Amino acid sequence: MIEKVIEGKAYVDGAFIECCIGVEEERIVAVKKVLKGEETIRFKKGLILPAAIDVHVHFREPGFPQKEDFSTGTKAAAFGGVSCVLDMPNTKPPTTTSASCRDKISIAERKAYIDFGIYAGVTKENLEQLCDISKVASAFKVYLGGSTNTEAFNMDLLNVLASKTLEKVFAFHAEDEKCLSMNRIKENNLRDHAISRPGECEKKAVKEILRVFSTSTNHRVHICHVSSAATMSDLTNKPEWVTVGVTPHHLLLTSKDNLTFKETYYKVNPPLRSPVDRDSLWDAIIKGTIDVLESDHAPHTVEEKEQEFEKAPSGIPGTETMLPLMLYQFIKRDIPLSRLISLACEKPAETFGINKGKIEQGRDADFIVVDLKSIISIKSEELHSRCGWTPFEGFPAVFPKDVFVRGERIIESRELVGERGFGRFVESEGLSKESP
Ligand code: DOR
Ligand code: ZN
Secondary structure, eight states: OEEEEEEEEEEETTEEEEEEEEEETTEEEEEESOOOEEEEEEEEEEEEEEOEEEEEEOOOTTTOTTTOOHHHHHHHHHHTTEEEEEEOSOSSSOSOSHHHHHHHHHHHHHHOSSEEEEEEEOOSSSGGGHHHHTTTOSEEEEESSOBTTBOOOOGGGHHHHHTOOOSSOEEEEOOOHHHHHHHOOOOSSHHHHHHHSOHHHHHHHHHHHHHHHTTOSSOOEEEOOOOOHHHHHHHTTOOTTEEEEEOHHHHHOOTTSOOSSOGGGGOOSSOOOOHHHHHHHHHHHHHTOOOEEOOOBOOOOHHHHTSOTTTSOOOBOOTTTHHHHHHHHHHHTTOOHHHHHIIIIIHHHHHHTOSOSSOSTTSBOOEEEEOTTOOEEOOGGGOOOTTOOOTTTTOEEOOOSEEEETTEEEEETTEEOOOTTOOOBOOOOOOOTTOO
């Protein structure tokens, strides 16, 4: 008899079917009409979906635990239906060496409620060590424009990266530093911030990445958080080896909105832009040019965000609200849920080589249960990030009721039942330009 059977209406192979999902030793072992289990959990109401993978979070450990740590960050992610996160390198110290990557992994192993991987940052100093680092880190992050607590990587060295044979993805923060410095103005508000970091600088960086990496035989590249119509127009016929990510804040907020809070709370890189830019991102979601939904969860404290505009750090929290906001939006906009599952689960898994993201035999048993009619209004005091605020206050959303990670229920009827330290480092299997 199978260890555990989860029964209900589940998203399997592109359709919703009434079925039984058999789980043994953390993985899905069968999906059938009928299965007998030592333990059976039956969901009469709601839909069973694969859990989301958030490939872009800044959990701030080591260095800034007052903003977030692996315990609060992964708890927040879990409540939002995320079973695995990839953490960014701009911590203190930054994860730019094998040793600092190992240290971060051991901190996270002690504290995480869900599974995780980590990025190593690429700098001109560690170029010779990337091969060794690739044995420890899940992926590489390259900042082409300076941002919070990180400097820009010199664009002239991109060809050195493209010539390396490393079976890990390069993820780019695509804003061209030279272009940014030419456009920089004194900033008093969000419009100034968008003028200081125009869409043209993003477009320029993306063009250069595509040009340099098109001559490489080795690498797939991921362009993080695209934000402008200018960039999207260049990506319409992008090659197979490029994936593109988008955040909920660029899909739902613009610098021209009547915003609820002080403008510093919406200061982020790349910036919030115009309604035309925002609409181009929704078009790209529908057409399939955008592959991945990522939160770019970048918490800062209220004290930091209460400073004057120029001083306040850039970054918006969002791992807990990413999937709930989008579940609501996709239903409202009548976009098929299959598209959202591809963006939040399937493509992140495929892009970063993670054995999750689909309800099929052999994958990790990571699911969520959602009732699409259960729409609530987001309240910051009900969220779990240590930063204690959200730019999405009052936005409608659909939160999962139950969340399973490797067969264990960690959220039950909206209550945390999982344990700190349960989360594990995930392997990302070899990724070359030709795979999968
Ligand atoms: O707005 C941002 N905040 N953009 C980044 O690239 C970094 C992030 C952070 O770490 O706060
Ligand atoms: Zn980021």
